[in-house]
Amino acid sequence: MKVFIVGIAGKVGIRLAERLVARGDEVDGLYRRPQQKEALAAVGIQATEGDLVKMSAAELAEAIRGSDVVVFSAGAGGEGGPEMTTAIDGDGMTKTIEAVQQAGIARLILVSAFPNALRERETSDRFEHYMTVKRRSEVELVDSDLDWMILRPGTLTDDTGSGRVSLSLALPYGDVPRDDVAETLAEIVHAPGTARTILELISGSVPAAEAVATFDRA
Ligand SMILES: NC(=O)c1ccc[n+]([C@@H]2O[C@H](COP(=O)([O-])OP(=O)(O)OC[C@H]3O[C@@H](n4cnc5c(N)ncnc54)[C@H](OP(=O)(O)O)[C@@H]3O)[C@@H](O)[C@H]2O)c1
Known part of the structure; x- marks a missing residue:
C-alpha cells in the first residue's frame, strides 16, 4: 500500500511512518525542515520537502498523486500563535482535502483532537481557538465526497506505548501515548472499512x- 503522511516528521508522523515501513508499505510524506531529511532517511523514507502554508493545492496534489491513502498529522503545535493554527491545522487541512480530490485519491484520514480535551483544567483563548479550528477541519472533511476517517486521540504523551488502546465512538477523556496513536493509525490505514467513521482514542487494554x-466494515 502507498501511504502519504502530511506532517511525516512530526512525533506521531514519524512513528506511523516507521510502523508502515515495517509492514512493507511504500511511505512518503510532507516535511518542511531540510534537517528532517536525514531522520527520515534513517528509517528508509525519501519524503517530500515543502511548506503546507506556502504550497498550492495543485503542488500538494502532485506530491500525493498515486497514493492509496493520505494521513493528515500536521499541526502548528501552538507555535506562531492563532494565525499559524488557522494556517496549518485549518487552511492546511482544507488544502489537503482539495489536493486529495485533485489527485483522484479516495481515502483521507485526519488526526484530530478530543472535543472535551483539557476541559477539566484551566483552558485559554489559544487552546479554544485550536479546538475551533480542529472542529472546522472535521466538518469540512465530513462534508466532502471522500472516504474520510477521523481519529480523535486524547492528550498525547511520549510514554512508551503498550500497543493496547481504548477505541470507540465516544469515550471518557484521557491520555494516550503517541506510540499507540501511531499503532492504531497503522491499523486504520489497512482497514478501508473504517471510512466515514469518527473514533475516539485513549489508552486501554485492547490490542490496537x-x-x-x-x-472495519469491509
Ligand atoms: N498534543 C496533543 O495532546 C494532541 C492531542 C490530540 C491531537 N493532536 C494532534 O495530533 C497531530 C500530531 O501531533 P504531534 O504530536 O505529532 O505534533 P508535532 O510533533 O508537532 O507534528 C506536527 C508536524 O506538522 C508539521 N508542520 C507544521 N507546520 C507545517 C507546515 N507549514 N508545512 C509542513 N509541515 C508542517 C511540523 O513540522 P516541524 O517538525 O517542522 O515543526 C510537525 O512535524 C497534530 O495535528 C495535533 O494537533 C495533538
Whole structure:
C-alpha cells in the first residue's frame, strides 16, 4: 500500500511512518525542515520537502498523486500563535482535502483532537481557538465526497506505548501515548472499512489491531 503522511516528521508522523515501513508499505510524506531529511532517511523514507502554508493545492496534489491513502498529522503545535493554527491545522487541512480530490485519491484520514480535551483544567483563548479550528477541519472533511476517517486521540504523551488502546465512538477523556496513536493509525490505514467513521482514542487494554477490526466494515 502507498501511504502519504502530511506532517511525516512530526512525533506521531514519524512513528506511523516507521510502523508502515515495517509492514512493507511504500511511505512518503510532507516535511518542511531540510534537517528532517536525514531522520527520515534513517528509517528508509525519501519524503517530500515543502511548506503546507506556502504550497498550492495543485503542488500538494502532485506530491500525493498515486497514493492509496493520505494521513493528515500536521499541526502548528501552538507555535506562531492563532494565525499559524488557522494556517496549518485549518487552511492546511482544507488544502489537503482539495489536493486529495485533485489527485483522484479516495481515502483521507485526519488526526484530530478530543472535543472535551483539557476541559477539566484551566483552558485559554489559544487552546479554544485550536479546538475551533480542529472542529472546522472535521466538518469540512465530513462534508466532502471522500472516504474520510477521523481519529480523535486524547492528550498525547511520549510514554512508551503498550500497543493496547481504548477505541470507540465516544469515550471518557484521557491520555494516550503517541506510540499507540501511531499503532492504531497503522491499523486504520489497512482497514478501508473504517471510512466515514469518527473514533475516539485513549489508552486501554485492547490490542490496537483488534480495536480497529471492531470498526472495519469491509
Ligand atoms: N498534543 C496533543 O495532546 C494532541 C492531542 C490530540 C491531537 N493532536 C494532534 O495530533 C497531530 C500530531 O501531533 P504531534 O504530536 O505529532 O505534533 P508535532 O510533533 O508537532 O507534528 C506536527 C508536524 O506538522 C508539521 N508542520 C507544521 N507546520 C507545517 C507546515 N507549514 N508545512 C509542513 N509541515 C508542517 C511540523 O513540522 P516541524 O517538525 O517542522 O515543526 C510537525 O512535524 C497534530 O495535528 C495535533 O494537533 C495533538
